[in-house]
Each structure stands twice: as C-alpha cells, then as structure tokens.
Amino acid sequence: MQGGSVRKIRCVGGVTHDTYGRLLMIRRAHAPGEGLWSIPGGRVEAGESDAVAVARELLEETGLTVSIGRLVGTVTRPAPSGLYEIHDYECHVVAGVAVPGDDAAEVAWIDLATFTTLERTNLLTEGLAPTLRDWDVLPRA
Secondary structure (H helix, E strand, O other): OHHHOOOEEEEEEEEEEOOOOOEEEEEEOOOOOOOOEEOOEEEOOOOOOHHHHHHHHHHHHHOOEEEEEEEEEEEEEEEOOEEEEEEEEEEEEEEOOOOOOOOEEEEEEEOHHHHHHHHHOOOEOOOHHHHHHHOOOOOOO
16 A cells, blocks of 8 residues: 555444334344444445445345434444444434344344343454443443
C-alpha cells in the first residue's frame, strides 16, 4: 500500500431495540466472527448510502424492515485486507418477523441478562460489549 495508507472497508450496523428494551442480535454464520453474536450489518456496496446499506443488511440478515435513525458511533476492526470502518445506526422495526437469513445462523432479541452471559462466556464479537456500553446502547431489560 502506498504511503503507508490502510485500505478502509466501509461497513454499517443496525442497533435495534424492541419495545421491551431488548437488543436485536445475530449469531454470525460466516467469518469474520463465525459462531459469535453481534449486531446485524455488513459492507456498504458501491453506490449505496449508509441508510440504504443498513436497511438492506437488516432485511437480509433478520427479515425485518427498519427505519434508520441517528449515527450511534463508528469503530474500526482489523480486516484481512485492511480495516473495517463500521458505522452503527439506531434502527426502528417497521415490519416483519425476526428470522435468520443470509449471514445469520440465528437471530434473537437479547435481554441484558442474556447479553451479560454471552459476554462472560466469550460469545460476542471482539470489542462489541465495551463499545455498546460506551455508546449507552446495551439491552435495557
């Protein structure tokens, strides 16, 4: 890579709570993070806005149609060929029933007790719990 620049791969995620305060999460079916729980999301495709990419990824991975709200935060994670630059947005479900699809082995509405158990047993993607804690978007129930 010229000039020491690192290739950034733009990604998005959807931070979605239900009316009970539970957090929508998926168990990843493929690398990176295969078998681990995370929030749904993925790469932004050429020509897509973040909002379009978030809506597409959530529909593909969870079967849910969502409206996109504010940017919750941005993180970078190592990628095989650079860095994933992940922009996570607040989402609200407008239609559908949560079912796993595409890259998701499972989809679930996770309460705080379950989230804490997943964290304690190392079943969350790396850095997820402290990031969500810092952003104050952990499950609320």
